[in-house]
Structure formats: structure tokens, C-alpha cells
Amino acid sequence: MRILFAAAEAAPFVKTGGLADVIGSLPKEMIKQGLDVRVMLPKYKVIPGCFTENMRRRAELTVPVGWRRQYAGIEELEWDGVTYYFVDNEYYFWRDGVYGCYDEAEQFAYFSRAVLESLPQLGFKPDILHCHDWHTAMVPVFLRAFYDGHPFYDSMRTVFTIHNLKYQGIFPYTVLPDVLGLDNDYFTLDGLEFYGDINYMKGGLLYADRLTTVSPSYAREIQEPYYGERLDGVLRARAADTTGIINGIDYDTYNPQSDPHLYVNYRRSPAKKRKNKVHLQQQLGLPTAEGIPLIAIVSRLAEQKGLDLVACVLEDMLALDMQMVVLGTGEARYETMFREAALRCPQKIAACIQFDEGLARRVYAAADLFLMPSKFEPCGIGQMIALRYGAVPIVRETGGLRDTVQSYNEMTGEGNGFTFAHYNAHDMLYTVGRALRVYRDPAAFARVLANGQKTDCGWIQSARQYHMLYEQLVTA
Structure with missing residues (x-):
């Protein structure tokens, strides 16, 4: 044919x-x-x-x-x-x-x-x-x-x-x-x-x-x-x-075992993934600490991507015990918001207002959690790359995000990420907080990671x- x-x-x-x-x-x-x-x-x-x-x-x-x-x-x-x-x-x-x-x-x-x-x-x-x-x-x-x-x-x-x-x-x-x-x-x-x-x-x-x-x-x-x-x-x-x-996604292109952009290549190795985190922290000027959870946003900076939700609760997020890396370009209001947050809180957030494929791969490899709270999302590729690189996605239940990310269930141990249904900033903030709590339970977080690594996002x-x-x- x-x-x-x-x-x-x-x-x-x-x-x-x-x-x-x-x-x-x-x-x-x-x-x-x-x-x-x-x-x-x-x-x-x-x-x-x-x-x-x-x-x-x-x-x-x-x-x-x-x-x-x-x-x-x-x-x-x-x-x-x-x-x-x-x-x-x-x-x-x-x-x-x-x-x-x-x-x-x-x-x-x-x-x-x-x-x-x-x-x-x-x-x-x-x-x-x-x-x-x-x-x-x-x-x-x-x-x-x-x-x-x-x-x-x-x-x-x-x-x-x-x-x-x-x-x-x-x-x-x-x-x-x-x-x-x-x-x-x-x-x-x-x-x-x-x-x-x-x-x-x-x-x-x-x-x-x-x-x-x-x-x-x-x-x-x-x-x-x-x-x-x-x-x-x-x-x-x-x-x-x-x-x-x-x-x-193309599993040959998006492969942490062979990706030439990474600081350290790895395959289902939390220790080597943490090395990528430390290298990224050093590159972006964040305090180096393997144990602190790192949340990533790699996105076009646009309202479609749910960034108005982030804008509503950004100060609350920065008060949490975590670090954040933002990579992308887009609407001026969001670029300014993240730049100013990075100037105010350089110990908590790094804002990379640019398009850099190599840096994006390093961010995926370093991140523990990946935030994608889209207003609508026909399919989405970021959450798939995150799963491939061992960054647990936090997403809103819409479009392809609903079809690829299942919320973690503490009772059954099922689920490869964290989700929220309503387009609401405090629902998102609660879900981020829930993900951070699970992160601090090594056994539970290992289950979420293992479920994510079993997710087939190939073609x-x-x-x-x-x-x-x-x-x-x-x-x-």
C-alpha cells in the first residue's frame, strides 16, 4: 500500500x-x-x-x-x-x-x-x-x-x-x-x-x-x-x-541510554538520573542537592498550556520544599512572570526563556516531576518524553494527557503520574503537593516510576x- x-x-x-x-x-x-x-x-x-x-x-x-x-x-x-x-x-x-x-x-x-x-x-x-x-x-x-x-x-x-x-x-x-x-x-x-x-x-x-x-x-x-x-x-x-x-514518540531519538545531550546516560538508574539533576543545578545556578525534588516545565509559554493556573499559585508553589526549572518561549506575560520569579527566588526557580533542544533533554533527564496543566491538549508530547526519561508527569485530565497518564493510586500501586480534572489553580496546587508527598516516600515513588517506565509511548x-x-x- x-x-x-x-x-x-x-x-x-x-x-x-x-x-x-x-x-x-x-x-x-x-x-x-x-x-x-x-x-x-x-x-x-x-x-x-x-x-x-x-x-x-x-x-x-x-x-x-x-x-x-x-x-x-x-x-x-x-x-x-x-x-x-x-x-x-x-x-x-x-x-x-x-x-x-x-x-x-x-x-x-x-x-x-x-x-x-x-x-x-x-x-x-x-x-x-x-x-x-x-x-x-x-x-x-x-x-x-x-x-x-x-x-x-x-x-x-x-x-x-x-x-x-x-x-x-x-x-x-x-x-x-x-x-x-x-x-x-x-x-x-x-x-x-x-x-x-x-x-x-x-x-x-x-x-x-x-x-x-x-x-x-x-x-x-x-x-x-x-x-x-x-x-x-x-x-x-x-x-x-x-x-x-x-x-x-521516536524511541530511537528520545532514549536516555544514548541521548548525546545528557550529562550522564542511564537506563532506569535513579542514581545516574540524580547525577543529571546535580549537573543541571550547577549549570543553572540552583543549589546542588540530590534529595530536593525538581519540577520541570518544558513548554510553549501560552495560555493553552495552563500557565494561567501556574500564575495564580506560583508564590504558593515556590513556598514548597522543591526546585523548579522552566524552559520555553511564548507569550510575553509568561516569559516576564518566570523571569521575575527567578530574580526574586534564585534558590528555588531557574527560568530559561529560550528554545534549546539539548537543554530540554537535560531538563527531562534531571527532573523528578514534570508539570503540564494544559487547558486543552490534543495529544501532548512532553508527558511522553517525561515518562521515557523517568520524570513523573503531573497533568490535567484532558485530551492526550488523559489517555497517557493515569493517576497514582496508593491503595493498588497503579498509576504512572498525578492528575487533576478541573481547570482550577488550587486543584493543580493540591496535586503538586500530593506528588511531593509521594516523592518523599521512596517505595511509593519507586512504584510510580516503575509504572511509568512500563508505559508504551512508542509508535x-x-x-x-x-x-x-x-x-x-x-x-x-
Whole structure:
């Protein structure tokens, strides 16, 4: 079976968030399971030269974008056993950033059309076009609008995965004729119309053959108004075609036994993990003490991540007998909050307002507890990395956090972390306090750690679920 992933980013080429980790790791596992999976991405300026210099040109073509005809070069690179295609157009992608440009509607309409136009040139006819998030949501729409009845495309089926419903690609009506080249038949409640605008995400939800989300809980949550971002009605209508499949992490990449970023490599060794803690304390200027519990936050600093809860009780948290390390960038109010806390209490908290992958790995390896109190979380990767590195997660029960972290039960000894249900700062504070109490009971904390190390956060089971979904589509 032949599968083409279409996405806006993939590790290690370009990464702004968890989407890149999925696209960079899931195809590898699918290939191990016998599928022919390839990936198509934009060729951004920010892709490092060590990759671009090894790409080879496979095709050149002209891509329609509304009334325009734009050049596309297709370059190929095999990396880690996966074939990647890169759509080369300097007008759209030779920019310093990845997202947020004034012409995003045109950028990703071009990319989506280039995906479809390039396939005959490449001689690769996928059975499944698997599109990810709003940047490629127009692929199923274009397939229906412009290629219906064409022999090359007739047997292709589409899967659309929602990684984060909050980001939808909403643009003015003028995009419909000018950029998408579609008529007003698509500007309806059952089409791309969205409160007078055009919504790319909605197009993917309506026109793809099957929908998936990145966790079973999130698949249920987004059918409710609170989580549905004004698309809950569309999602309820397509509930029978929607499947929640939990993300995983690449166990080769995230491996404390071989991770080159760590001070000391280890495998289920509390003593060596404590050495990582002492080294991190020394690097960040915290008092060195193996026995003091270290809580980590490695996150985009945004309200979605529950940081308004942390803001409400930060002083109470700093009064507890523990240390805290915060790593990430994001909204200015949270960056300022953590910087000021670190200036006030340098013995208790270190604030690293930066994006540093190597430091992030060292923080996971050093931390005893990992705090992720998200307001909503489609899947989440931080809690999985924490489990892999032996940092016990403290999370709110939402989305993928609910599906991957089970609260520790003192009576049965079951559970791999600590959880709270209500989006409430004092519920979070109580749960942090509970985790610290368990930490001070070595036998109990060892049980939580052991349960976490048994948790399977790899891709094998999830890839099998996608495989089954593809089989159902193709045989249907």
C-alpha cells in the first residue's frame, strides 16, 4: 500500500511544534510495518544546508493558484529510510519564518495544489493521501473539485488529521475565487463558508474520506462546544468517520541510554538520573542537592498550556520544599512572570526563556516531576518524553494527557503520574503537593516510576491503527 503524507513541517528539517515530531517519526514505523510511506513538504529557506545540498531534482511543473500559474520544482531526499519530497518555490517559501506571513492563504493553497499536480510527474500514485492540519486541508477539496473523474486520481482516498483544532486557516471570502479558484458553490454552510469567511480546516473536515485526531479523548472532546472551536457541529456530523489515534514518540531519538545531550546516560538508574539533576543545578545556578525534588516545565509559554493556573499559585508553589526549572518561549506575560520569579527566588526557580533542544533533554533527564496543566491538549508530547526519561508527569485530565497518564493510586500501586480534572489553580496546587508527598516516600515513588517506565509511548500500536484505517478505506 502506498501512502503520501502532506504536511507543513517535519523533524529534523523544520520544526515549530509537535506536528514536526509526528511527521518525522510515524512514517518510519509504518515502513517497518510494510507500507510504502513518503512525505511531501515545502522547501523552506530555514531547512539546514546539510539537507538541501543532498536533495536531487525530480520534476519541474506549473501549478495553478486561482488565476496564477506558478513554478514548482520537486526535490527528493531519502532520510532515515523515508523518501521526502520538497516543493521548491522561492516566492512562497524563501522566507525567514515558517508561519505567520501575510499571504498564508496563498502559500498553502499553492502547496496543496502542488502536492496533487506533482504526483503524475513523480510516477508515485498513492492509495492514500494523508493530510495534516489546516495547511494541507485543501488537498481533499481540490481533489474533489479539480480531479474528479481523472483516471490517475480516481482511486485515491484521503485522510485528514487534526493536530490542533484551534488553528484553522481562516481567511476573507476573496480567497475563494482569487486564490483557491473555486466558485460560490463552495461558499455554503456545507462548504468552506465560516461566519462570512473561508475556513481551510473546515474544508478538510468535510471533504476528506476519513478524519483522525491525535488522541481518543480529543476526538470526543472536540465534538463539544467548549473544545470544538465553533466546528463542533461539523465534527458531530462526521463522528462516524472520525478516529482518535494517540501519537507516539521516536524511541530511537528520545532514549536516555544514548541521548548525546545528557550529562550522564542511564537506563532506569535513579542514581545516574540524580547525577543529571546535580549537573543541571550547577549549570543553572540552583543549589546542588540530590534529595530536593525538581519540577520541570518544558513548554510553549501560552495560555493553552495552563500557565494561567501556574500564575495564580506560583508564590504558593515556590513556598514548597522543591526546585523548579522552566524552559520555553511564548507569550510575553509568561516569559516576564518566570523571569521575575527567578530574580526574586534564585534558590528555588531557574527560568530559561529560550528554545534549546539539548537543554530540554537535560531538563527531562534531571527532573523528578514534570508539570503540564494544559487547558486543552490534543495529544501532548512532553508527558511522553517525561515518562521515557523517568520524570513523573503531573497533568490535567484532558485530551492526550488523559489517555497517557493515569493517576497514582496508593491503595493498588497503579498509576504512572498525578492528575487533576478541573481547570482550577488550587486543584493543580493540591496535586503538586500530593506528588511531593509521594516523592518523599521512596517505595511509593519507586512504584510510580516503575509504572511509568512500563508505559508504551512508542509508535508501533498507533501505526498499526493507521494501517487498519487505510485498509478499510482501500477495500471500501
